[in-house]
Amino acid sequence: MTGVAANAWVGELVQRHLDAAYNLGRWLLGNDHDAADAVHDAYLRAARAAHTYAGGNARAWWLAIVRNCCLAKLSSRSRERPLDDDAANLPRTAANDVEDCVDAAQSRARIAGHLRALPAEFREALVLRELEDLSYREIADVLGVPIGTVMSRLSRGRALLQRALGTDPVREIIDGM
Amino acid sequence: MECKNAVALLEAYLDNELDRAEARELEQHVDGCADCRAALTRLDALRLALRDQTLRHEAPAALRDRIAAAAANTAGVAESVLPPAARRARSVLPAWWRVAAACVLAFASGAIFMRLNSGNADDPAALVEHDLFASHWRALAATSSVDVVSSDRHTVKPWFAGKVAQSARSVYRCWFIATASI
Numbered sequence: 079m080t081g082v083a084a085n086a087w088v089g090e091l092v093q094r095h096l097d098a099a100y101n102l103g104r105w106l107l108g109n110d111h112d113a114a115d116a117v118h119d120a121y122l123r124a125a126r127a128a129h130t131y132a133g134g135n136a137r138a139w140w141l142a143i144v145r146n147c148c149l150a151k152l153s154s155r156s157r158e159r160p161l162d163d164d165a166a167n168l169p170r171t172a173a174n175d176v177e178d179c180v181d182a183a184q185s186r187a188r189i190a191g192h193l194r195a196l197p198a199e200f201r202e203a204l205v206l207r208e209l210e211d212l213s214y215r216e217i218a219d220v221l222g223v224p225i226g227t228v229m230s231r232l233s234r235g236r237a238l239l240q241r242a243l244g245t246d247p248v249r250e251i252i253d254g255m
Numbered sequence: 256m257e258c259k260n261a262v263a264l265l266e267a268y269l270d271n272e273l274d275r276a277e278a279r280e281l282e283q284h285v286d287g288c289a290d291c292r293a294a295l296t297r298l299d300a301l302r303l304a305l306r307d308q309t310l311r312h313e314a315p316a317a318l319r320d321r322i323a324a325a326a327a328n329t330a331g332v333a334e335s336v337l338p339p340a341a342r343r344a345r346s347v348l349p350a351w352w353r354v355a356a357a358c359v360l361a362f363a364s365g366a367i368f369m370r371l372n373s374g375n376a377d378d379p380a381a382l383v384e385h386d387l388f389a390s391h392w393r394a395l396a397a398t399s400s401v402d403v404v405s406s407d408r409h410t411v412k413p414w415f416a417g418k419v420a421q422s423a424r425s426v427y428r429c430w431f432i433a434t435a436s437i
Contacts, residue, residue: 085326085329088326089322089323089326092322092326093319093322093323093326096314096318096319096322097311097312097313097314099314100312100313100314100315100318101311101312101313101314104312105312110315113312114314114315114317114318114321117314117318117322118318118321118322118325121322121325121326122325125325125326125329185304186307186309186310189304189305189307189310190310193305193310204305207270208302208305208306209305209306209308209310209311213270213271213272214267214270214272229266229267232266232270233266236266236298236301239301239305240297240298240301243301243304
């Protein structure tokens with residue numbers, strides 16, 4: 079690939095999977111600003127490293143770069159900085175404003191909260207599997223681990239989520255209103 | 256399949272990662288096992304809850320624009336920093352490709368021509384073989400199977416009509432040849 083062709087290819091790839099990249103960054107980093115920065119860094123890194131792409135799944139290659147940039151950002155930012163509160167962590171949708179959707183919004187907030195509370199290794203596997211619909215093979219490529227590890231992380235993450243959602247009393251939500 | 260094995264496969268089943276045989280085997284087990292069915296239902300509920308697309312954060316337009324601008328920028332730089340020789344080489348490339356493509360096309364069409372002519376069209380045995388094979392495929396594609404239970408040729412002959420290209424007589428002959436050779 080020539081430099082120009084590689085740049086065009088990366089640009090196209092990144093735009094096509096920008097939502098996936100941002101979503102992964104957002105769930106790993108916990109706020110809009112850091113996620114956008116990490117994805118932008120990832121684009122620059124991908125454009126520089128385009129010639130090293132050795133075939134295979136391009137989306138997994140791109141998301142692996144995004145993840146590396148997110149991890150770099152995570153380790154660089156101060157540990158004291160708290161995560162944003164729950165409301166700010168939910169994606170903005172029209173449904174949030176509609177009263178009929180209060181129940182749905184609440185259960186969404188619960189799930190989002192528990193997902194965010196998961197250890198990062200389980201969270202990222204679940205985000206890639208359920209929200210981005212990646213196969214085990216693709217997730218293994220993004221995370222750089224064997225497929226067996228992907229399966230055990232997904233399984234562990236789901237078990238933790240189920241337990242958290244199961245023990246989460248409904249009363250708590252009603253009281254919180 | 257035992258429960259112990261089934262439980263380990265439930266998630267892979269929902270994730271579409273089992274092959275068809277494994278999935279079938281698991282479904283059979285789940286049909287007869289209330290515990291596994293309940294576990295599958297719980298997992299599916301969690302899966303549906305997580306797949307709520309409102310949990311997915313979409314990239315803000317500002318980020319999209321920022322990356323598009325950066326891409327346009329690097330593309331422009333890359334184009335302008337190419338030395339004149341490289342630019343000339345790029346413009347020469349298509350002419351070279353045209354010659355290569357012409358060679359490949361000539362070879363390919365020659366090969367196809369040779370192949371078409373190499374088959375002996377006059378050999379009746381080859382023709383029968385070809386037609387018989389084609390008829391066999393057609394018969395397989397038809398909804399009815401290749402069975403007709405009758406020794407009466409007034410029943411057999413119309414049944415063959417439209418199913419095979421050969422007349423019933425030559426099909427009989429082929430059938431005899433086939434059974435004799437078995």
